[in-house]
Amino acid sequence: MMKKRYRAALGVFSAVLGACGVSEHRPQGSGGSSGSMTGGAGTGGAGTGGSSAVPSAGDGGAAGKRTGRGGTGQTASGGTSGGAGSPEGGAGETDPSACSPGIPATSQLPRMKNAAYDNVIRDLLGVSTLASAEGQKPSDLLYPDSGGALTADAWRLYQGTASTIAHEVITGSKKAQFLSCDPTAPDCFSDTIKSFGRKAFRRPLTETEVASFLRLTNAPSPGTPDEVAEAILYTFLASPSFIMLPELGADREDDAIKLTSYEVATRLSFLLWNSVPDGALNDAADNGELESKAQILAQTQRMLNDTRAQAMFTAFGRAYLAVAAGSHWLTGADHDSTAFPKFTPAAVAPLLGEVDAFFQDVTFNGGSFRDLFLSDVGFVNRDTAALYGLDPAQFGSDFTRVQLDANQRPGVLTRAGFLSTFSHYTSSAPVLRGAFISIRVLGLDPGPPPPPPSQLPPPSDAYTTERDLVAALTAPAQCAGCHAYLDPPGFVLEHYDAVGSWQDMDPRGGAIDGTADVLLSGDPPTPTTISSPLELMTALAGSESAQRHFAEQLVAYASGRAPNAMDACTVDKLAQNVKTDGYAVRDLFADYTQADSFRLRSVGEAP
């Protein structure tokens, strides 16, 4: 009966796709259709709370794209940008998926992100946590990442954090990381300003700048050597040239402007290590050895082999999978431990940790896009083992790298970290899972949703599977238009219960039906019948839509902004390599650094 109803819904599949507006390659940060889909029984009224049931490609609305009509005599000015997509730019009005050769305009004054701030402080000063702030990371004290002009709050926090760090360093065991000479020696502070400034500003300081900092050593009421050292360090850490990553080179190459070697070094180190350049990279910059693509590639490959690149791969994984505050990854972890005794709150953190570890393991060790969807590697501890049918007694609190059942656990989307968070408190959520795969992995765009139905069928115990219930809820034509293609990947994943354990029988009593017609591409919108999670993951790994969307997300992550038409040329090249069997994800990052847009910039307003 259920099957018949579902087939009936698919009968309107092609007819309603137009109304649903499905298309591919939705630009990141373009707002999203939050709140448009029913996430469970009983939702779908006129909308009161606005909780989002569908993972969108990026949080935030389309701020900055609208034109406000001035107010009526109010005087508030600019302020921060609305936070669409990336802090340093939004999507342009042109089709961002069509290649338009050129160098995209970018801000010359991007601000260091908070995650990078932690790494920079660690690499410059050996400080990872702050004792006077209860062991918090330095960035925990900063204002959240934002674009546009610095706000008063953000500025106060930069100053306060710099002051805290400087005091702890000078009065603590890390003092030598900053001050490597006797401060009473004649040139100690001058040498420190030059040497630390070279690393902190990622370029040599000018004589004027050195003189400016030396003012701190010439007080009418002299400070103690430690006071002076602390003042110098504080001032460096709160300086605009430290907090921002200025790109000021002016040499031209055709219609674009070449970045200096120092600026290339900075782009490389913040891309691959999310931190300042190391000694070798600084030497290369000093020697002008970051001019050619080959020189850049050599440094890139060296850096990708360094363990500091692991964190970058984890961060990219989180960006690709949209693990962010407010996402289901972080808000959907609560489950009924009576109905699901294998699950305890202690499993929440390691389940997300496993996703990080999996992504890092595959990418850092040379794995391909395909491996992300098909690798059977798992990372399990005593709190998560039972969810995979393993004996918790065999595991400790740390992760153990294991091989899971290749048929049941192919790739990252069959890990309990995904399956349990894209679920409801007491049941699986095929709509959430299916929408994530359709939108986030395949890059399909449902467009704006149609008006809701006036009445949804009420939940009923008569349904023997969650799929049956969802199919009934979404059967009305107004719903079926989008749900008919968003939900099927979720139906295939119905073999996993609300906490990610394998199931053949639905808690409602019926047998699991994991066969569904999945739309793998919007062009043409021809569904493929898929019968198992392994088939689904194999199909995703081979999907050109998914491959291109992955390339697009990589460019978005690497550039720190939503891809535009000029980036699309780079995306096209990377997508070709993603398609190549066995092509390592890490090599895609090397490819990215070979694009002209990596070592050139253009003048103009960033979109």
Next chain:
Amino acid sequence: MNRRLFLRGLGGACVAAPFLSSLGGRAVRAESVAPPRRLIVMFTHYGCITTRWFPGKSHGPLTPDDLLPTTLNHLTPFIDKLLMPRGIRAMNEWTFDMVRGQGNDQHTQVVGSYFTCQPVSPNSSDPFSFDSATKFNAMPVGPSLDHVITQQLRPGSTPLFMRLANRNDTPQSAISYSAGATLFPGLGSPSQIFASLTGLFQAGPMSPDTYQTFRGKSAIDIFRDDLDTLERYDMSQSDKNKLEAWKALLDQTTTMMRSAQCNAEMATALGLTQANVNAASTSGLGGDILTTKVAGDMDGADVYSNLAVLAAVCDASPVIVLKYPGSYVYEGLGVRTESASLAHRLDNAGLSGTCVPRALDMILTIDDYYAQKFAYLVKQLDAIDEGDGTVLDNTAAVWFQEVSDGLACNLNNIPIIQAGSCGGYFKTGWAVNVEDASPTLSQGNSEIFCSPDGSDMVDGIHQASGTDPKYANAPINKYYCNLMNALGVKAGPDGFAAANGTAEVTKFGMYDKTEDFIGGGSISPIIHDPGEYVALKAT
């Protein structure tokens, strides 16, 4: 904290950064000045059970007996310092037949227009449309009150806007806009807010001769040199704007003046130790942090309130906002239904259906909690001496609610309670019906559904549970004018707040009549009833 935190005597003495005299020719204010006036806003979503919230008396002197039978009973100790403006309407109400505002969304258009009195854009003329752009992402076309005030009193600065429970806002819940279509996120984590305040602490009277003083001046000079250098490069206008804004912040730093009470001891007295602040900072994994006890009786929400008090003492901003989250599950109160659905007496996002069991009891539990939290804030403000009175006396602490009745989502008869006279500007100890001084204004009809005597079937479309739209329609814009004038905001010749203005503020927003919002700005801007509410002012 049952005792005065500090004895009188510190008065309004403020400490100016002692390096000021050497910078930029800026004047140094006198050591002893009048205490700053400030606005502290507490904002909660989804209204309340108005029949229990409003006292029966809508105009006249308030007595404890007026409040004791109501949700506001927790405020009786401060009865002489309360002001209850009645008869007021907020702007841009959503109705199913679109007769009192735009047709975007019951919440998006209301929160967007609440403190801006500007329509949201893009406009929707179909109240049941599910277009994301209009329903979920529409934003007001002008700035909100907190930014208008702050820009006036501290150019280049921003209000201290706190998102309780560190929940992010979307246009469907956001109330703060620094400019048209520019959502202001503020700060969410208590640890971040605390860190932003500890930087303002005074280490005691600062001598111009100490190295610390010299360090402060020199660092500012070095930052300014750095920005000047960057400014010499050719770059885009938006990048130049970044540099300009930063330089404005440096200017502001050099003119900061802080109360001598702005120090670590005050923070500790307020319970704001680093450990307590960290405990109230959410991990991002959810949970009801607001009702969780952090230390003694102080819960997570109280930590934010105390941060607001500390910010007031430190004069961190003339406007401090405590915004409670939307769609929140107050698990610690025994309420497992999220607040947005519960306001509709349901357990889902629908507008009609069968009452969820104990719906009214659960809403009243939340209402009571909010009232307790506001009373706690008031108590803390009143426990610190400042000038000839307390910090509360120099403050307008106002609890605003998004709507009146949470089911009808009506914006007339909006529940507002203010504590503090803002330096003697406002009348206190009174309920003031600004519309017609009637003492018997309706308390609304919040209990006609889901109560033992009411219907079990909820109707959230036809607004039967709200207040008859014929009553309580005095525009909220005028109250905002009161608040701006109380804080010292000045207007230009047209009556709108303006830089270098000298006149009293008499106008705010684009419209002061909710019907004018229909069309989303298609009607020319007009303020029908300029001026503030004289009846709210102290005589």
